[in-house]
Amino acid sequence: MHDFFPLATRTALLVSLIFFAGCRTEDAPTSDVEEIATPRTSAAQNDIAAAVSEAGLDTLTRLLQESGLADSLRGEGPYTLFAPTDLAFTQLPGGSVDGMSPGEIADMLMYHIIPGRFETNSLAGSMDINTLQAGTVTFSVEGTATVRDANGNTANLVSPDMNVDNGVIHVIDRVLMPGSVAGH
Numbered sequence: 369m370h371d372f373f374p375l376a377t378r379t380a381l382l383v384s385l386i387f388f389a390g391c392r393t394e395d396a397p398t399s400d401v402e403e404i405a406t407p408r409t410s411a412a413q414n415d416i417a418a419a420v421s422e423a424g425l426d427t428l429t430r431l432l433q434e435s436g437l438a439d440s441l442r443g444e445g446p447y448t449l450f451a452p453t454d455l456a457f458t459q460l461p462g463g464s465v466d467g468m469s470p471g472e473i474a475d476m477l478m479y480h481i482i483p484g485r486f487e488t489n490s491l492a493g494s495m496d497i498n499t500l501q502a503g504t505v506t507f508s509v510e511g512t513a514t515v516r517d518a519n520g521n522t523a524n525l526v527s528p529d530m531n532v533d534n535g536v537i538h539v540i541d542r543v544l545m546p547g548s549v550a551g552h
Contacts, residue, residue, distance in 0.1 A: 416441040445534030448482040517544040
């Protein structure tokens with residue numbers, strides 16, 4: 369029987385497959401880390417609200433729309449948004465925002481929005497930053513990029529510096545809570 373691929377060709381193909389299978393640009397996400405999509409469309413490059421939606425942050429997208437803040441995040445800006453993952457919202461007491469009033473949800477969301485553009489590469493050390501909710505968060509880039517809320521809870525930036533035309537988004541692994549909503 370005639371061999372379709374010579375032995376040398378098969379060997380080279382096998383070596384190439386093994387080599388490329390071992391090459392990865394980053395480790396696969398672990399079970400407790402969500403994979404966040406990077407916005408790809410030109411619409412997402414225009415505003416924060418579109419980029420959050422395209423990144424697959426479904427809970428945050430829904431809450432921003434329901435509260436009316438999505439319209440604000442389509443504005444001129446610039447804004448910095450610390451955007452919790454869907455998993456972060458399930459880690460709230462009660463497993464969701466269901467027990468929170470609309471006012472508490474709006475306060476919580478505005479606590480994640482900073483007027484101005486704050487990127488990790490422009491920050492050395494840490495600084496306190498005022499939020500739209502009139503509270504303060506501590507943004508830190510000391511080894512790992514983190515943000516700490518009024519209650520001392522720290523969120524890691526799992527996908528920092530997602531730049532759009534009207535600001536920057538830092539995807540975080542925890543929901544930040546202002547002092548006024550800390551009891552939830």
